[in-house]
Amino acid sequence: MKLTPEEQDMLGGKHGNAVRKSMEILTTLGEIFEAECMVDVCSVQVAGVSYANLGEAGLEFLSEMAEDGKVKVLTTLNPAGMDRENWQALGIDEEFARNQIRVIDTFAKMGIITTCSCTPYLVGNVPHFGQHIAWAESSAVCYANSIIGARTNREGGPSALASALTGKTPEYGYHLDENRHGQVLVKVHSQVKGTDGFGVLGKAIGDRLIRLGKNIPFIVGIPSASVEELKSFCASIATYGGTALFHMEGITPEFDRYPKPAGDVFGINQEDLERARSELVDVGLEVDFVSIGCPQASIYEIEKIASLLKGKKVKKELWITTARPIKRMADEAGYSKIIQDAGAKFAADTCCVVAPIKGRFKGMMVDSAKACYYGRATNKFKVKIGTIVECVEEAMK
Ligand code: F3S
Numbered sequence: 001m002k003l004t005p006e007e008q009d010m011l012g013g014k015h016g017n018a019v020r021k022s023m024e025i026l027t028t029l030g031e032i033f034e035a036e037c038m039v040d041v042c043s044v045q046v047a048g049v050s051y052a053n054l055g056e057a058g059l060e061f062l063s064e065m066a067e068d069g070k071v072k073v074l075t076t077l078n079p080a081g082m083d084r085e086n087w088q089a090l091g092i093d094e095e096f097a098r099n100q101i102r103v104i105d106t107f108a109k110m111g112i113i114t115t116c117s118c119t120p121y122l123v124g125n126v127p128h129f130g131q132h133i134a135w136a137e138s139s140a141v142c143y144a145n146s147i148i149g150a151r152t153n154r155e156g157g158p159s160a161l162a163s164a165l166t167g168k169t170p171e172y173g174y175h176l177d178e179n180r181h182g183q184v185l186v187k188v189h190s191q192v193k194g195t196d197g198f199g200v201l202g203k204a205i206g207d208r209l210i211r212l213g214k215n216i217p218f219i220v221g222i223p224s225a226s227v228e229e230l231k232s233f234c235a236s237i238a239t240y241g242g243t244a245l246f247h248m249e250g251i252t253p254e255f256d257r258y259p260k261p262a263g264d265v266f267g268i269n270q271e272d273l274e275r276a277r278s279e280l281v282d283v284g285l286e287v288d289f290v291s292i293g294c295p296q297a298s299i300y301e302i303e304k305i306a307s308l309l310k311g312k313k314v315k316k317e318l319w320i321t322t323a324r325p326i327k328r329m330a331d332e333a334g335y336s337k338i339i340q341d342a343g344a345k346f347a348a349d350t351c352c353v354v355a356p357i358k359g360r361f362k363g364m365m366v367d368s369a370k371a372c373y374y375g376r377a378t379n380k381f382k383v384k385i386g387t388i389v390e391c392v393e394e395a396m397k
Contacts, residue, residue, distance in 0.1 A: 001170065022163075022166045026162050043135070046160045047156070049077045049354075057243070059106065074209075076117060078145075080116040082097055084348075115324055119295050121147075123206075182247045183264075184212060186268060189221060195231075199368050204275075217247070280384070291364060293320055295368075300328060309339055312333075317361070344395065
């Protein structure tokens with residue numbers, strides 16, 4: 001790789017140990033992917049925050065980086081294993097809580113903003129069109145590339161942290177125009193709505209992409225979509241199709257920047273959507289846990305949940321997972337009080353997948369196709385997808 005004199009100094013240790021280690025990680029990655037040079041990034045989102053995934057070995061690596069490492073650009077975190085302010089109410093054990101706080105404090109020492117969110121674009125970590133960034137969470141990567149038109153590969157925890165400490169990333173993959181073209185035309189022939197509906201669509205398309213061995217779809221036939229529907233779609237297509245970038249005619253900013261794919265094409269009809277939905281409902285499921293907010297809930301979704309719960313009581317465990325700044329907005333607007341008076345719980349800066357709740361529940365209902373996948377794979381729950389209204393109704397049964 002061709003490094004600038006400043007980057008060579010970083011690699012040579014003139015900027016300290018953490019920067020040297022970071023440049024080693026980034027140049028190794030760059031060599032593997034045949035990057036010619038580094039590119040400056042303006043925003044980072046670091047994953048690998050839950051102590052459940054990091055363990056002591058991961059924390060040791062972070063502590064070493066924190067000895068002299070300081071972030072060069074705006075950096076936020078992916079969801080942690082617990083809500084720092086509400087972990088007791090969510091049934092998290094004390095030892096885990098202590099360790100999770102050590103992890104977050106170590107990130108804070110490096111100057112990272114400790115908002116733990118998979119929706120950084122809703123809480124102030126917002127790049128604009130064409131900017132190079134280094135984000136790690138798959139749904140956020142897909143949102144940044146596709147909906148915002150920023151440029152990021154799907155980083156791992158260490159490479160994202162390395163970018164934060166240097167302000168650099170190797171220029172390959174989605175940072176380059178030639179890798180951002182649509183590869184397959186997808187014609188949607190059926191109406192799609194709601195966060196659950198867009199999640200189901202993401203699964204239907206993602207499953208087909210995997211069979212075709214392609215991962216950048218150019219999608220036509222969606223007349224409009226809300227931010228919430230798009231964040232759900234991004235999470236789902238990233239999970240089921242490994243997609244980090246898609247184009248959607250009339251909706252995403254780069255849809256007319258590159259030629260429409262001419263070769264592969266497939267359609268998605270009502271039958272495909274019904275099949276995908278039926279695959280997100282397990283037989284013999286008894287719901288004892290409902291979670292809304294995967295990706296983490298927006299203030300609009302929380303307002304909707306509050307209006308559904310006003311003056312009512314839930315009978316099942318209901319979590320609203322969101323980023324802390326959104327929770328603060330909900331507090332000020334009075335939505336949190338309504339939701340908590342109904343017996344539902346906020347799980348801020350965490351989610352139903354990264355929290356250590358394996359085995360605590362049998363059946364989980366969600367409005368998210370991604371949460372269905374990881375609810376099964378990670379937490380061994382039976383799962384069921386439904387609309388936000390159906391989720392709230394289920395919690396009150
Ligand atoms: Fe976010 Fe957790 Fe879902 S990280 S996308 S809420 S699995």
